[in-house]
Amino acid sequence: MNGIRLTVRIDFGSAGxxxxxxVRLLEAIHETGSISQAGRSLGMSYRRAWLLVDxxxxxxxxxxxxxxxxxxxxxxxxxTRFGRELVKKYRSIEAQAAxxxxxxxxxxxxxxxxxxxxxxxxxxxxxxxxxxx
Numbered sequence: 001m002n003g004i005r006l007t008v009r010i011d012f013g014s015a016g017x018x019x020x021x022x023v024r025l026l027e028a029i030h031e032t033g034s035i036s037q038a039g040r041s042l043g044m045s046y047r048r049a050w051l052l053v054d055x056x057x058x059x060x061x062x063x064x065x066x067x068x069x070x071x072x073x074x075x076x077x078x079x080t081r082f083g084r085e086l087v088k089k090y091r092s093i094e095a096q097a098a099x100x101x102x103x104x105x106x107x108x109x110x111x112x113x114x115x116x117x118x119x120x121x122x123x124x125x126x127x128x129x130x131x132x133x
Contacts, residue, residue, distance in 0.1 A: 004105055004108065004109045004112070005098070005105075006094070006097055006098045006101055006105060007019070007020055008020070008090070008093055008094045008097050010090070010093070012059065015059060016055060016059045018056075018086075018090060020094075021042075021052075022052055022056060023087055023090050023091070024042060025038055025039070025042060025044075025049060025052055025053070026056075026064065026065070026079060026083060026086070026087050027087060028041050028042055029053070029065060029077050029078070029079060030078070030079045030083075030084070030087070033076045033077060033078060034075075034076055034077055035049050035050055035053055035065070035067070035077045036049065038077075053065045053067075053077070060082065060086070062080065062082040063080050063082065063083070064079065064080060064082060064083035064086055065077050065078070065079055065080065065083055066078055066079075066080050
């Protein structure tokens with residue numbers, strides 16, 4: 001089942017969603033202590049990272065990320081207790097969903113056509129029609 005994975009997105013209707021990108025950003029903030037460093041580590045701009053954090057903080061009743069403005073000692077960001085629980089719950093849902101779908105994912109992996117160029121050449125060979133008569 002190489003490279004096949006289940007992606008979980010929790011949709012809150014028109015209020016927003018929580019998926020793997022936002023959770024990876026939260027984990028990166030936890031690791032780096034910085035929204036800008038977390039964004040860079042994921043290949044996104046500070047503005048994009050900040051907008052995602054702001055959206056998360058506005059969507060939930062409790063803040064997900066706490067920030068401290070820069071200055072002589074520098075600024076920073078950290079997940080709140082709720083933010084750490086949010087990541088933990090998301091990862092738990094993700095693991096449970098993957099475990100529940102393990103057999104089906106394996107079956108889909110077997111049925112998936114390879115993108116290997118050598119395999120593609122073999123697949124392009126003409127299929128001979130069976131003789132009728």
